[in-house]
Structure formats: structure tokens, C-alpha cells
Amino acid sequence: MPAAEIRHDWTRQQVLDLFAMPFSDLMFTAQQVHRVHFDANRVQVSTLCSIKTGACPEDCAYCPQSARYDTGLARETLMQVEKVLEEARAAKAGGATRFCMGAAWRSPKKKDMPYITQMVRDVKALGMETCMTLGMLSDEQAQALADAGLDYYNHNLDTSPEYYGEIITTRTYRDRLETLGRVRAAGMKVCAGGIVGMGEGDRDRAGLLMQLANLPEHPESVPINMLVRVAGTPLEKQKDLDPFEFIRCIAVARIMMPRSHVRLSAGREQMSDEMQSMAFLAGANSIFYGEKLLTTANPEANRDMQLFSRLGIQPEEYRQYSDESEVEAELSAQISERQHDAFFYDAAK
Ligand code: SF4
Numbered sequence: 021m022p023a024a025e026i027r028h029d030w031t032r033q034q035v036l037d038l039f040a041m042p043f044s045d046l047m048f049t050a051q052q053v054h055r056v057h058f059d060a061n062r063v064q065v066s067t068l069c070s071i072k073t074g075a076c077p078e079d080c081a082y083c084p085q086s087a088r089y090d091t092g093l094a095r096e097t098l099m100q101v102e103k104v105l106e107e108a109r110a111a112k113a114g115g116a117t118r119f120c121m122g123a124a125w126r127s128p129k130k131k132d133m134p135y136i137t138q139m140v141r142d143v144k145a146l147g148m149e150t151c152m153t154l155g156m157l158s159d160e161q162a163q164a165l166a167d168a169g170l171d172y173y174n175h176n177l178d179t180s181p182e183y184y185g186e187i188i189t190t191r192t193y194r195d196r197l198e199t200l201g202r203v204r205a206a207g208m209k210v211c212a213g214g215i216v217g218m219g220e221g222d223r224d225r226a227g228l229l230m231q232l233a234n235l236p237e238h239p240e241s242v243p244i245n246m247l248v249r250v251a252g253t254p255l256e257k258q259k260d261l262d263p264f265e266f267i268r269c270i271a272v273a274r275i276m277m278p279r280s281h282v283r284l285s286a287g288r289e290q291m292s293d294e295m296q297s298m299a300f301l302a303g304a305n306s307i308f309y310g311e312k313l314l315t316t317a318n319p320e321a322n323r324d325m326q327l328f329s330r331l332g333i334q335p336e337e338y339r340q341y342s343d344e345s346e347v348e349a350e351l352s353a354q355i356s357e358r359q360h361d362a363f364f365y366d367a368a369k
Pocket of ligand 1: 076077078079080083084085086123124125126155
């Protein structure tokens, strides 16, 4: 397989073959692909803020925010715009370049949209990239968010179409794909990934990545979450996933979606520094930074910075580009700078 090929026609068997590679070969291939498109020593840093917490009518089996499960989570109504801005300023001061705002909704209501779009405009005015996750969107809502300047919309596929019914019954896989289509049609970037360790099998992990990579355009951001078991949810007693299977998922996502930022996301709290570094080696190049990942704990921000420093990783800077060719030019410049580095491996040659 030529490294770094952009494809949208993966078969399940091809994906399973990647998962079945000897671990070292898989990691090496993922590194080759990664270094064609990215500076391997830079990681994008986002901060996540829950702008409306709990009381969600959906039944996602992993989620403490569902009103159906008694998880002891304190419910909060929609945060005031000024409070959101305070959080965004603190995130920026802490080094985050993207501010992600999440609301536990099936979909936003008409009355919420003016507040939501104001948040987007105000956070952007601070010089940060913006991302939101608000549930399903109509065409009009997607357009309103795009018009306000929202850069990314997050909407995860969660798992394979085959395993999906074990996890969520209140919205369909098709609903999710339709929301992703609306986000694209409105001109926003897509953040879409899934969760592993929910009792799914190898074929499901392959099926999730196949769905994401076979979208008409790869999501710009692909969060790979490790299940965080929360007491009171149906998955609270789920067995641990072998950590190497998680790293394999990151590596396969990197190979299948070479230009996407692959995000090491929920579940980082439970990972050792060594496991996180292995995820970076497998091609993860984005993290959530801050003390909270929506409602589950996230490793403390300074622990992240210490790890970056020990690994020689720099946070990726946020720049506004006029088009894709400017992004490519910047990446090529970063990569060619690193060619003098004794450890640089030019996988394009
Ligand atoms: S994952 Fe989102 S949609 Fe599902 S229950 Fe939680 S907040 Fe609601």
C-alpha cells in the first residue's frame, strides 16, 4: 500500500488486514503516513467546555448526561454568553487554540440559536478556532452556525452501523450521517469519530473507521475515544479494552485518513504517559487540554505540558488560512525545516 494515499473506497477486509498487521509494522506504516502530511512533533490542543450539562433525552449507553441514567451528575442550563467567554479566555491563556463548546441536546431549539451563534462570534473574536457539538442539526441551523463563523462541528458516529443499536436507540446511524452531510453542505469542517471499548468487536472498530474514511471527504478531525465507564450508565461494568487495540485504532485511523487530525480524546485520564506517547507515535496529533472533558475528568493541564516537554512536542499554532493550498504550503515548510533533523524520516521518498 503506498503511504498516505487519500482513499474513500476501503473495504472491511482491507481495514481488518491493517488491524492484523504485526504491531511494529503497523506503527511504522502509521509514522510514514503521518510524516508525509504533518510535523510529527506538533500536537493541536483544544479545550472543551460544557455549555449545557445533563438532562439529555437521548439514551447513549456510555453517557452520564442522559436523563435516563442516574449518575449523580448535576444538571446545568445553557451557560450565559459572558461565562462562556470567560472560559474561552482562560483556555486561550492556557495554550488552547480551539475552543469546543458542547451541549447535551438531541438538537438545538429555535430559542437557543441566537445565544449559540453569539457565543461563536464572541469566541472567534478572541482569535480562537471554534467548534460546537449540539446534537442533530437542520439545514437552517447548520447554515446559521456557518454564517456565525463556526469552524468545526462535532458529531460522532460512535461505532459501526452493525453495533450501533446496542449503544443508542433514540437516533439512527442515518440521522448522524445526515447531520454530517448538512455540516459539510453549510461549509463547516467536520469533527467525527467514535468510542472504542464499548464491547464491540474487531469488525466494529474496522467498520467505524471504514464509515469515516469512506465519507465523501475525510473529517478534518477524528476523535478516537476510549470508553470512560461511568457508574449508573449501562456500560459501567464493561471490560477493559486491551490498550494495544486502542493504539491500533489510532494507527489505522492515521493510515486511512492521512490528512486528518486524529484526536486522543476521552479516556486519556486512565492512560499512562507511556501509552499516550505510543498514541502520538501511532499518529495522534490532537488532544483535549484542560481539567474537564465535558463531564469526565481530563488529565490536569500541566501534566500535559510536562509530557509535551519530555517528548519534545510543541503545541500546534492557530493560523487563519485563506485556502487549502496555503495549509499545504505551511505544512511543507514545517516538514522541510525538520529535514535537517537527524531523526527525520522522509516517508514521501
Ligand atoms: S452523548 Fe450526547 S446525545 Fe448522547 S446522551 Fe450524551 S449528551 Fe445526549
